[in-house]
């Protein structure tokens with residue numbers, strides 16, 4: 001889940017984090033204004049990066065404010081280097097140039113990807129830039145470990161349909177499976193899948209999500225652990241299937257759900273408060289989750305899907321159900337960070353393709369798109385008591401002038417859910433942060 005609770009986040013922000021006053025928040029009941037038409041995954045309005053991965057068509061100025069979404073590609077990913085990845089501050093929507101955007105502290109080791117979470121940081125997040133509109137994703141993964149530490153491998157659509165695997169580091173014998181439709185919290189959606197006689201941290205396992213139009217299966221090492229039938233998600237009152245059905249991105253992350261200051265429900269779900277002096281922190285300097293080969297297989301889109309091209313998915317209505325998605329030839333690439341789905345080429349030749357303002361690249365508050373960070377930790381929220389997903393990372397203070405908050409997942413506690421949007425917490429020079437992050441990453 002990727003909603004946030006302002007008060008919780010605010011509470012958990014460190015003193016060095018300043019909330020910016022000119023942030024415009026957005027939600028499905030409060031769309032963005034025309035000049036900052038895109039509602040980011042974190043519920044804030046802007047242009048550029050706000051219009052890319054995670055841009056919520058239902059909360060944006062209009063259904064075409066977000067940039068079209070790069071279409072599914074069959075592909076296998078291995079990790080000899082990070083050449084096919086890009087920091088989200090540099091990404092303008094060209095998925096052919098970079099398969100993943102990331103934030104945090106990735107490393108490669110023996111052909112594997114290490115998503116790390118150094119002491120007091122907010123972890124790492126990888127989001128695939130190619131959307132999937134039904135398909136199978138498979139990841140060879142070793143989870144992280146320790147109470148309060150959550151590893152995630154999820155499919156997340158821009159309107160918050162979601163299918164999850166989440167490993168809570170306090171229990172290495174199981175992985176939690178979960179799903180959401182348009183971010184609606186339902187406590188019955190979660191289930192545990194055991195990883196028999198094994199340890200999810202020490203042993204490699206292959207975790208698959210087989211997402212089809214009529215059913216979803218969670219498969220571990222070739223064994224079907226859970227099947228969700230679309231027919232079982234019918235809501236007779238609303239006359240609709242509350243089943244994940246919109247183009248989604250694969251996201252992998254490691255995050256501190258048990259960070260002090262998070263909602264108590266989130267900390268409890270994560271197995272307790274995180275220990276920043278754990279064995280892994282002492283020996284390696286960070287918590288880590290290891291990712292081996294990742295495979296994506298695209299299934300055919302629904303037969304009824306409107307198809308006028310082969311480059312991008314677009315929403316045709318803010319109802320954002322399966323029938324409201326079309327496949328088009330539209331470009332997915334923005335001309336600059338000032339461009340939006342309303343004018344994709346705006347600023348293309350002005351040379352302003354680097355992050356210049358705080359409302360052109362979403363501050364990484366977790367959930368999904370984020371930018372890298374050395375967070376002096378900040379807020380993080382988990383999903384509603386006990387189901388959370390998403391992830392992200394914050395951007396840290398590099399120059400001492402800026403620091404950002406980070407949060408992932410939703411937070412709303414059971415029975416007390418009032419998700420609101422988080423405040424923007426980045427203030428200061430994005431460029432300094434970027435430089436610092438690049439330095440960290442290339443070390």
Ligand SMILES: *[C@@H]1O[C@H](CO)[C@@H](O)[C@H](O)[C@H]1NC(C)=O
Pocket residue numbers: 064065066067068314328330341344
């Ligand atoms: C997609 O392309 C069509 C035709 O060129 C255009 O009318 C429409 O505005 C584009 N949509 C977006 C979201 O860019």
Ligand SMILES: *[C@@H]1O[C@H](CO)[C@@H](O)[C@H](O)[C@H]1NC(C)=O
Pocket residue numbers: 094096097331333
């Ligand atoms: C996207 O990147 C690819 C590979 O770098 C390049 O060939 C292509 O021209 C780019 N497309 C756009 C629209 O910038």
Ligand SMILES: *[C@@H]1O[C@H](CO)[C@@H](O)[C@H](O)[C@H]1NC(C)=O
Pocket residue numbers: 171174190191192
């Ligand atoms: C999954 O297992 C954890 C303990 O490991 C437990 O707290 C949680 O309630 C279980 N969830 C479900 C849905 O059974």
Ligand SMILES: *[C@@H]1O[C@H](CO)[C@@H](O)[C@H](O)[C@H]1NC(C)=O
Pocket residue numbers: 184186235236237238242
């Ligand atoms: C079914 O739809 C109704 C009307 O929108 C809504 O109030 C209710 O919460 C939905 N049920 C579930 C289980 O989501």
Ligand SMILES: *[C@@H]1O[C@H](CO)[C@@H](O)[C@H](O)[C@H]1NC(C)=O
Pocket residue numbers: 072073074297298299300
């Ligand atoms: C991906 O691969 C599957 C199975 O091999 C095939 O059916 C499908 O058409 C391919 N899709 C794309 C977009 O290449």
Ligand SMILES: *[C@@H]1O[C@H](CO)[C@@H](O)[C@H](O)[C@H]1NC(C)=O
Pocket residue numbers: 342343344345346347348
């Ligand atoms: C998009 O912005 C450019 C300026 O960069 C402008 O010349 C062009 O007319 C705009 N297009 C539309 C459709 O508004």
Ligand SMILES: *[C@@H]1O[C@H](CO)[C@@H](O)[C@H](O)[C@H]1NC(C)=O
Pocket residue numbers: 118119121374375376396397398440
């Ligand atoms: C984050 O920044 C602080 C001070 O700016 C520094 O002390 C700390 O080592 C950094 N953490 C990481 C993981 O780089």
